[in-house]
Amino acid sequence: MARIIVVTSGKGGVGKTTSSAAIGLGLALKGHKVVLIDFDIGLRNLDLIMGCERRVVYDFVNVINGEATLNQALIKDKRVSSLSILPASQTRDKDALNKENVGKVLEELGKSYDFIVCDSPAGIEAGAMMALYYADEAVVTTNPEVSSVRDSDRILGMLASRSRRAELGLDPIKEHLLLTRYSPKRVEEGEMLSVEDVEDILSIPLLGVIPESQAVLKASNAGEPVILDTESDAGKAYQDVIDRLLGETVEFRFLVAEKKGIFSRMFGG
Amino acid sequence: MALLDYFLRKKEKQVTTASKAKERLQIIVAHERNSRNKQPDYLPQLTEDILKVLRKYIKVSDESFSINLDKKDGDLNVLELNIELHDEQNVS
Numbered sequence: 060m061a062r063i064i065v066v067t068s069g070k071g072g073v074g075k076t077t078s079s080a081a082i083g084l085g086l087a088l089k090g091h092k093v094v095l096i097d098f099d100i101g102l103r104n105l106d107l108i109m110g111c112e113r114r115v116v117y118d119f120v121n122v123i124n125g126e127a128t129l130n131q132a133l134i135k136d137k138r139v140s141s142l143s144i145l146p147a148s149q150t151r152d153k154d155a156l157n158k159e160n161v162g163k164v165l166e167e168l169g170k171s172y173d174f175i176v177c178d179s180p181a182g183i184e185a186g187a188m189m190a191l192y193y194a195d196e197a198v199v200t201t202n203p204e205v206s207s208v209r210d211s212d213r214i215l216g217m218l219a220s221r222s223r224r225a226e227l228g229l230d231p232i233k234e235h236l237l238l239t240r241y242s243p244k245r246v247e248e249g250e251m252l253s254v255e256d257v258e259d260i261l262s263i264p265l266l267g268v269i270p271e272s273q274a275v276l277k278a279s280n281a282g283e284p285v286i287l288d289t290e291s292d293a294g295k296a297y298q299d300v301i302d303r304l305l306g307e308t309v310e311f312r313f314l315v316a317e318k319k320g321i322f323s324r325m326f327g328g
Numbered sequence: 329m330a331l332l333d334y335f336l337r338k339k340e341k342q343v344t345t346a347s348k349a350k351e352r353l354q355i356i357v358a359h360e361r362n363s364r365n366k367q368p369d370y371l372p373q374l375t376e377d378i379l380k381v382l383r384k385y386i387k388v389s390d391e392s393f394s395i396n397l398d399k400k401d402g403d404l405n406v407l408e409l410n411i412e413l414h415d416e417q418n419v420s
């Protein structure tokens with residue numbers, strides 16, 4: 060049975076696509092068979108972050124409409140052979156996806172993959188609903204900032220009431236908190252919500268804390284998911300996320316700012 | 329002066345913008361969770377009345393009946409009734 064993981068958030072621009080790419084590639088690097096699905100219909104971007112934008116021929120909606128087979132639409136990652144990407148379509152037709160036809164595609168993929176990672180669009184409307192409906196697990200991607208935390212809580216409400224698991228009365232979706240764009244220095248200065256603050260408010264288990272990092276922009280410029288930048292803080296933090304998803308207990312890193320000397324603290328600097 | 333600033337700043341940290349943010353979030357999130365879960369007050373009475381009417385015509389056990397008010401997108405609410413009919417005598 061494939062594990063279906065949705066990367067979701069409510070709010071846009073918090074790091075869902077960045078995280079989906081890192082998680083998909085990271086799991087595949089561990090030898091698992093992974094398919095990454097871009098559910099952001101009309102705003103395809105996962106292909107760019109994965110660096111396979113020139114190889115898109117068919118997309119998710121083509122498969123749904125029977126214009127292409129899954130095998131024609133899936134793009135094999137050039138770096139890791141056990142990873143495939145199913146790109147979103149650029150169509151403006153938001154109703155292209157429905158529960159029934161998405162369910163069929165996921166069932167088919169579930170036969171040959173260990174993990175199905177769904178990159179959700181922003182919002183709490185139909186598109187985001189579709190991405191989370193079949194999920195077994197949700198990576199609730201959150202920035203330490205008021206509107207992002209509030210939207211994450213709304214998404215938690217949807218996971219608990221509008222998903223397939225909720226409708227069928229099955230075990231609930233397993234929720235994970237992924238705090239991204241975290242800046243320990245600003246937390247210490249009292250300008251940013253801390254990990255503990257966000258955990259207190261959302262009360263779901265913490266999967267990872269990804270620091271605000273210049274490596275992320277470099278990675279998206281190059282089309283190489285940041286987890287491949289093994290020297291970078293964000294790359295290492297995503298690596299820890301993978302280990303935790305695979306059941307390991309890993310200590311959290313990058314939670315405190317690099318210490319300034321006592322002199323620069325006292326004499327301004 | 330910087331030394332003085334340093335100690336003054338330490339004191340000011342009692343009410344940081346982050347702690348304000350946390351406090352506001354705790355209030356709004358609790359409020360929104362409440363209204364998500366809250367069923368309207370009339371629901372128990374409505375349930376009883378509907379059952380009374382139904383039982384004039386068909387046999388309905390408590391287990392085979394459920395009622396649910398669901399909030400969908402935006403401000404659309406759906407009142408959902410589920411009635412299981414057991415033996416054919418009921419549906420003629």
Ligand SMILES: Nc1ncnc2c1ncn2[C@@H]1O[C@H](COP(=O)(O)OP(=O)(O)O)[C@@H](O)[C@H]1O
Nearest residue numbers: 071072073074075076077240269270271272275
């Ligand atoms: N940890 C991070 N550090 C710095 N920038 C980040 C980080 N995570 C995401 N970003 C940037 O934030 C923006 C939005 O990220 P993206 O993954 O596209 O979000 P979403 O898919 O939620 O809309 C991008 O410009 C991305 O480079």
Ligand SMILES: [Mg+2]
Nearest residue numbers: 075076099104
């Ligand atoms: Mg995105």
